[in-house]
Amino acid sequence: MNIYSLNPEITEEAVPVQLGRKERHRLLRKADIIAAAEHVFALKGYHKATIQDIARQAQYATGTVYLYFEDKNSLYFSIIEEKIRELLRILIAKIAQVKGARLKLGTFIYESLRFFEMNKDFFRIFIQEESSLSIKSKLAKSPVASKRREMFNALIKEAQSEGLVRRDIETTQIKELLESILVSFAFNWWKEPSGQEKDLKGMTAIILDLFLNGAKKR
Amino acid sequence: MNIYSLNPEITEEAVPVQLGRKERHRLLRKADIIAAAEHVFALKGYHKATIQDIARQAQYATGTVYLYFEDKNSLYFSIIEEKIRELLRILIAKIAQVKGARLKLGTFIYESLRFFEMNKDFFRIFIQEESSLSIKSKLAKSPVASKRREMFNALIKEAQSEGLVRRDIETTQIKELLESILVSFAFNWWKEPSGQEKDLKGMTAIILDLFLNGAKKR
Amino acid sequence: MNIYSLNPEITEEAVPVQLGRKERHRLLRKADIIAAAEHVFALKGYHKATIQDIARQAQYATGTVYLYFEDKNSLYFSIIEEKIRELLRILIAKIAQVKGARLKLGTFIYESLRFFEMNKDFFRIFIQEESSLSIKSKLAKSPVASKRREMFNALIKEAQSEGLVRRDIETTQIKELLESILVSFAFNWWKEPSGQEKDLKGMTAIILDLFLNGAKKR
Amino acid sequence: MNIYSLNPEITEEAVPVQLGRKERHRLLRKADIIAAAEHVFALKGYHKATIQDIARQAQYATGTVYLYFEDKNSLYFSIIEEKIRELLRILIAKIAQVKGARLKLGTFIYESLRFFEMNKDFFRIFIQEESSLSIKSKLAKSPVASKRREMFNALIKEAQSEGLVRRDIETTQIKELLESILVSFAFNWWKEPSGQEKDLKGMTAIILDLFLNGAKKR
């Protein structure tokens, strides 16, 4: 897997030059709307955000949104997909720069936390509003999410074959465990109003420590 | 902390005799409605469940619901509070029966998983529908949730002072780790359609292992 | 067939005393809304009439309409059914008062034209707006329409067995002929702005003549 | 009256050579769009057919349709006018080939029914969807419809002066009567699912019989 295997749709910088003017234009519009929707959803949450709100924010007419997205839900979905795509791009790039499972895991944790920090507002959608886990179900079927899962799995597998991570537990379960820990720390950081000053990504070491060594006193 | 410190409101068996007939009546009505709401929410999810649905299920008139609950959201909230209260009651009772931090932790894990298993349908609300994390935020402020947090913290602290759990990391963070692992296993069990046959609470040993020893190979 | 075989639902005078207060109330509300809808549909036509218009006219809130009717279309349909029911009631009553196929046919024609004259505004819905024929298709399946068809058929059959009407052509086709002639005269009367003064029901004799003797010169 | 008195606009074969290239081009475009619209309207009905559908079917852009037709309704109207024009052309041609009012009437009925049979799909627009009678009102003012009316009237008048048709009833009314009978038979044939096999134009004799001789037993 490499960075070019990511579907470059939407993200402006990634729009290949060979796309026709029309198609380029289309992707830019989609990006406009996604940006507006991200903002509105983050502010109001899924149910309270209206398509009119989003259109106004994007400075388009209501109907225009429907030229680019099937319906409200698919727009919502696109935002999330786009975010995952972005995170995945970062993860792949950064992880490629280091050697050894431990460092790679550390990089993975660090960049994931950093991404969360930088997209604090966006994640309010999940946190304040609908279907955090429902979305997970739907996302599970999306190609981007699959890519991320594969990459994550590969990472854990590598750690297992390098002898860093135990093999008596399924790769998938180890992966889910690390994910849970990340989500948990992120959420607790997010929850605290004072969390703004603290450094989420600075918790990388502790997380890695807890993940690998557990809670037992030695 | 002991079992009597729990707010006994609502749960029938726990209704103290000294409450007036009126008040007792009132609590029973609330319990009726909560039971109906739990069913309907689990079936349809928060947004698609209507107050009319719930009233019909409880065999009351629409307006009656509003005699006992402020609005839809507070009804929803009450269900969750009630569930936590129930779990908390169980946890406290069972943990009181064993000695030693290790056993207590095991009991905590076992009973939590068992409760999740037995309330599979209820948790669909969180998982399929709204605001898994949003509710967490709101719950954080509710007295029941505080009680559970305190109890959980006390448990970890006990384990730390007994020398089972490391002291170089904050109690809260240790607690979050355990919670993460629980959530991770519970969600994965829930997710699998075949999960019905498998035994979630049977995973207690593995979870305790991962919690104490971490993911590192030894 | 007799007058009691008609479904008396809705029409106020026909509401049997044994209906509960609730049910009576419900039928009155339905009648209110049907009256308002009849007016609005006649004025604006099906597509341009909005549920809001109708609700306003009936002096109810929008949602109230939906307590009594599934949706816009079914409301529209109910109006037509009700009109047919009314006409049918009149036809049955009047025809029962005369003897002989010729007189019965005359009465049928006369009362049909009279009904059309008196409901001029209502028929504008069909004439100016939607789906005159489409509605026919749907109506064909409704019980009221079936009743009217049966009654009409019985009338022609009686005329055939009395020797007034030829038997070498199917009853149904004879029936369609008479219906055609009625429609033709009614529409022409309706079309003329001056038609207001002329007497539609006064054309009974001519219609009966045309129906029986045809257009041929003798 | 002869075939050349028909407005030859639109129909390709009839486009006179003396029209400029521009104008010829224009008429061809209109014909393209009308053909597409006929198809789409027949398929979806007036309200559910969209201009976009029609444009796509005609392989033009949305806006192009508006270069040739005022709006959706006038496009719809043009189709009907064109159909009437076509029927009228046929009627005039066929009727010119026979002698005597009776034969002419028969031809008129036969060709009208045949045309209906052959354009079954097209007539679904009228039958399933909007404004059968509304369109009549509007059409009454269109030149094509006037032409057809005149021709029809002339036919009946001829029958009256030949002594075939009674003169004690207005020509117009006789005409409307025959039209109603035709419509009635056509609709009943159309309505029946089994009608596909039966022969509509084969009913010419019965219709003529009923029209001329009426329903009376002799």
Next chain:
DNA sequence: CATGAATGAGTGTTCATTCAT
């Protein structure tokens, strides 16, 4: 207390029409 009919604000979505390119 209980009822449940009535309310009416609120929203996703469609589509005829326009107009800058």
Next chain:
DNA sequence: CATGAATGAACACTCATTCAT
């Protein structure tokens, strides 16, 4: 001329909440 992206008004329908009985 042709295009088709953009427009935005319009509307059916829902449902939490109220209140007269």
